[in-house]
Amino acid sequence: MVSASENVVGSGEVGGGSRRLYCDNAATSFPKPAEVLQAMVHYATEIGASAGRGGYAEAQASAAVLKTCRERLNTLFNGENPQHFIFALNCTDALNLAIKGILQPGDHAVTTWMDHNSVLRPYNALASEGGISYTHVAVDPVTCVVDPTEIRKAIRPNTKLIAVVHGSNVTGTVQPIREIGKIAREAGIPFLVDAAQTAGHVPIDVQADCVDLLAFPGHKGLMGPLGTGALYIRPGLEGTLRPLRHGGTGSVSEQDVQPEFMPDKFEAGSHNGIGLAGLSAGVEWILKRTVASLWQHDQMLCKAFMSGVEGVEGLQYFGPQGIRNRMGVFSVRVRGMEPGKLAEVLENEFGILTRAGLHCAPLAHTHLGTVGSGGTTRLSFGPFLNVPDIEYVANALSAVALREFAAA
Ligand SMILES: Cc1ncc(COP(=O)(O)O)c(C=O)c1O
Numbered sequence: 001m002v003s004a005s006e007n008v009v010g011s012g013e014v015g016g017g018s019r020r021l022y023c024d025n026a027a028t029s030f031p032k033p034a035e036v037l038q039a040m041v042h043y044a045t046e047i048g049a050s051a052g053r054g055g056y057a058e059a060q061a062s063a064a065v066l067k068t069c070r071e072r073l074n075t076l077f078n079g080e081n082p083q084h085f086i087f088a089l090n091c092t093d094a095l096n097l098a099i100k101g102i103l104q105p106g107d108h109a110v111t112t113w114m115d116h117n118s119v120l121r122p123y124n125a126l127a128s129e130g131g132i133s134y135t136h137v138a139v140d141p142v143t144c145v146v147d148p149t150e151i152r153k154a155i156r157p158n159t160k161l162i163a164v165v166h167g168s169n170v171t172g173t174v175q176p177i178r179e180i181g182k183i184a185r186e187a188g189i190p191f192l193v194d195a196a197q198t199a200g201h202v203p204i205d206v207q208a209d210c211v212d213l214l215a216f217p218g219h220k221g222l223m224g225p226l227g228t229g230a231l232y233i234r235p236g237l238e239g240t241l242r243p244l245r246h247g248g249t250g251s252v253s254e255q256d257v258q259p260e261f262m263p264d265k266f267e268a269g270s271h272n273g274i275g276l277a278g279l280s281a282g283v284e285w286i287l288k289r290t291v292a293s294l295w296q297h298d299q300m301l302c303k304a305f306m307s308g309v310e311g312v313e314g315l316q317y318f319g320p321q322g323i324r325n326r327m328g329v330f331s332v333r334v335r336g337m338e339p340g341k342l343a344e345v346l347e348n349e350f351g352i353l354t355r356a357g358l359h360c361a362p363l364a365h366t367h368l369g370t371v372g373s374g375g376t377t378r379l380s381f382g383p384f385l386n387v388p389d390i391e392y393v394a395n396a397l398s399a400v401a402l403r404e405f406a407a408a
Contacts, residue, residue: 023379036279098233109123116360144318172330184210195215223286227275306323313401314408331375339376
């Protein structure tokens with residue numbers, strides 16, 4: 001998928017010459033494609049101006065960067081209209097706009113046990129401040145897949161939002177969003193998908209998947225820089241969504257109320273032009289390779305990992321134990337070892353960078369039974385990792401587990 005020379009972290013040397021293998025792509029992707037960095041440098045050195053804030057050539061060039069970025073996102077997710085992609089700071093920001101923009105006091109909302117704090121906390125904040133109620137739908141004990149019929153059963157007459165995390169940032173479980181989307185559409189309830197882990201990794205078609213609101217970061221699978229993200233709002237739904245921020249848009253300045261048209265209704269204040277130039281280049285990088293082939297690459301890495309750790313005494317990974325409903329996010333435990341200690345050993349002895357803890361998903365860890373014992377150690381893959389890298393990771397984990405087993 002990606003040539004070895006592109007894999008500057010996986011096979012490269014950093015610092016004092018020791019190997020650094022970045023396996024924390026669920027937090028943010030690294031490295032970024034060279035094209036992303038070039039686009040950001042070009043923006044910073046040749047454009048500089050703020051989009052929509054002037055008629056001179058540089059301000060127009062900045063507006064063109066944003067326009068192209070929206071068009072590419074619209075192509076990537078098969079949206080109906082590029083103007084319906086609202087730029088945000090990150091996926092959390094996009095989720096907040098969707099959740100707080102839709103829900104009103106007295107409403108009921110649905111989510112799952114696998115959802116992230118960026119859904120759970122806005123729900124809880126609204127529950128305590130504004131009096132909404134919500135239901136967490138249970139998931140399969142092993143695979144952590146939600147049964148769409150359980151979502152249907154959770155719907156009440158006052159249900160106004162169904163939010164589901166597409167790919168779990170804890171177990172790598174991929175939820176059946178198309179089936180859930182059909183249920184939500186039949187019931188006339190807006191369906192919000194948290195695509196923090198799947199955007200750019202797993203194919204998403206907002207029209208075929210019946211997604212009304214798609215929240216995603218620009219800085220993970222879309223290969224853009226930190227500080228970028230977006231919310232797709234299905235045409236027709238923008239009228240029922242309240243903006244969270246009000247302010248200047250560079251448009252209809254004679255008017256002291258927020259414009260009603262897209263995307264200005266939801267985009268107050270100056271844009272992150274440099275970041276969006278990088279995001280646009282990241283999306284172009286993905287479109288050239290296609291999500292289908294990046295997805296195939298991810299599945300290949302998953303298979304290499306699962307076969308590399310199969311049958312190793314004292315080593316366990318959570319979520320789907322095969323390729324079905326899974327992506328390249330693995331939570332592991334080594335018997336008798338604190339997850340934080342395992343992360344430390346992986347970094348210090350093998351140069352493998354992981355994230356230990358609860359990964360901002362306390363209910364998912366409650367479900368797995370890992371909440372009171374430090375969570376898990378998470379490894380998350382990206383397009384710049386290759387099969388030999390994953391074999392190296394699996395060998396390192398196996399060696400640590402066998403060493404612990406022998407010492408026990
Ligand atoms: C499932 C999930 N949802 C939401 C988020 C929040 O994304 P961001 O860091 O872009 O705010 C994350 C971040 O890791 C995540 O894994």
